[in-house]
Amino acid sequence: MPALVLIPVLLGLPQLVHGGGWELIGQFALAAAQPSLDPAVIQSVISGLGTTTSMALLGWAGSMVLGVGLGVASSRTVWRTVLGHGAPADLIRKLLAIPRSIHELLWGLLLLQLVGLEPVVAVVAIAIPFGALVARVVSDLIDALPTGNLNALRAAGAPGGPALVTALGPPLLPHLLSYSSYRLECALRSATLLGVFGLGGLGTELRLTLQSLNFKELWSGLWVLLAAMVLLETLLGWLRHRWSMPNRFTKKVMASGRQGQELVALGVALIPLLVWVAQSQQIDPGALLQWQALPPMGPPHWAELAGLNWPSLVGNTIVLTGLAAALAVGGAPLLLLLVAAWPLGKLVVRGIWLLARLWPPPLTALLLLFVLKPGVPTAALALGFHNLGILGRLLLECAETADRAPEQALISGGTGPRMALLYGRFSALARPYLAYGAYRADVILRESVVVGLVGATGLGSQLLEALSSFAWDQLLALVAVYAALTLLGEDLSDRARHQLLETAHGDDQSQEVGGAWR
């Protein structure tokens, strides 16, 4: 159904095309096969990647520490156990909604204005919104755990804290590990994105080479980024597999607490690594305290502020979100269906999705500008493409673990492979997938600022403009409206998801899709 959106977009495309840049697109595509192997280029790409991964790693570590701490602090179960009342949890939860509603790019750009171009900016920009997001997921996970064991320990006289850790820690751990590894992938994507906006690292290289039309060097960077991403995803997949596999499936006997020991060892090993990374990147938290002299702030220009075309700004943002979400949600199953008949095609689609995931949306947008006019549809295409990669991977993972029996029954009854896939497997996945799509739409709304640079995309582009001219009155108003819109969107998407999941029968799986994979 959401795939229907493709029709108007395809119809509208001819009007958007401005012709001029097809040659450039061709050069870009050709350059993929012959990236620059100049040692100087390679060296700068590698060092760029080093910076980006360092920012990602540190930002991720910060967000996990923040997130787990705040997540525990905003869990109703925890407060009820420790204090006998769950109200403080709700308060903390509401407060955390604010840092969460502002995209890491905005945090990055705001901090950039305040403290200048310091390596620590990107780290903090990732850690703040990610931390608030992790906090929400952690508290949701904790509160969804059955409290029977906790009550049992409490009834036997165990004090609150140790009882919580003993009863809820072990069941929480696999979810937390799986989610945190997913967050690390997100952090790498975000660090690249922040680079595109000038916060250093590989992203900066990518943007500079793209803007100077130096496609061969651009592809050197892209291939390296691709390799890093594949490596990370494989490594994390392996770790997830190892840790989330409950011991009951393996007959092997592990000594008491073995898993805990491994985790503690890993955590302890991470600390020197993080310190080393921080030192090698010359990341200095002290820099956060040394604010730059801000440009003089005049009195707010109320008239100018009111003069902004608010309805159109908000409207464009919503249209952009809707288009991009529909493209991503509808596109993934459609592509899978198209290539269902050919095993090779599946591989190609997988490759495209991988590219889409690691490719920062603003770069896609810049590339699209070679041939398309700036505007909402262009931005939506760029944003939709990126999210298509993320949704597609999830869909594929779910489809591969789903029950194949109905599909086999259809195929043996003479149904074609596409039909069989659609009826046999997708029908069972539809609800959890759409539920995840609803969540993704909410992410896209938050992300819509990142394609603001193609212009005329609503709040996002206005925000970037206000930032560069440091019109602080506009900036504050825009951030506030944007945050309010995001919170509203989050609430709507939560409701949609609950509705979709309530009617779904396979509660466990849908919870898995909706909950653990935010």
Place this chain on the structure above:
Amino acid sequence: MIRQTLEADSAGSPSHPSPALLELQGIDLAGKGQRRLEAIKLNIQPGERVALIGASGAGKSSLLAVANGLIKPNAGTVLWQGSPPAKSRRQRRRQQARIGTLWQDLRLIEELTVQQNLNGARLAQWGWPKALLNLLLPLETGPCAAALERLDLDQALLDRPVGSLSGGQRQRVAIARLLRQEPLLVLADEPLASLDPRLAEELLALLLDYTRAPRALVMSLHRPDLLGGFDRVVGLRAGRVLFDQPVDQLGQDQLTALYASSL
């Protein structure tokens, strides 16, 4: 310090007269529509082993939940060893540590090993450091192995995650955890329901033996044929105590009235 007091208590030192381990007075508990418990009065002395019988939904589980402090009744008083639930957290924990509950759904922590689960019963005595270490290292292997041995379980199970055990093994691990807690008052919610007859009789015998004075036992159960070893039987019907008397005075007509379908 806590531990010493506990041991002194469990030894039942004759220096002070021992009050009732559990005393319920005029307990009312509201439920949806009708009351779950109404005017319950119950007194359990050290050494008493009391069977709680009644049809499903008669309020047996609610009564046990009130008795172990999980549910606060809407009216009435609960006294443990003569004292009401303490206001101070430390005191309250000390009270709770003397009440051992065998839950109908066992409430073992599936992800943890048998040993870690058994040690969970010691959290009342342990502080934070030991509670955390329990998640990382095998602690107090000796006492844990001893608890398993009393239940005829192989020591090798200590390292197995609870999730990998069979139903009968899990039931026995839950009882072993109870033994590790060394409670004075044992409350058991239909612990024999899902076991084969031989195992059920064995475990019942063990629990009855364990709860001689100074301990006591309240066990809800479905099968009147297992009442033999108990001292007293309490019949519960629609949230009210229908009878409370020595087991050997129980008549067939009382049982018929207890399980009669009309309300």
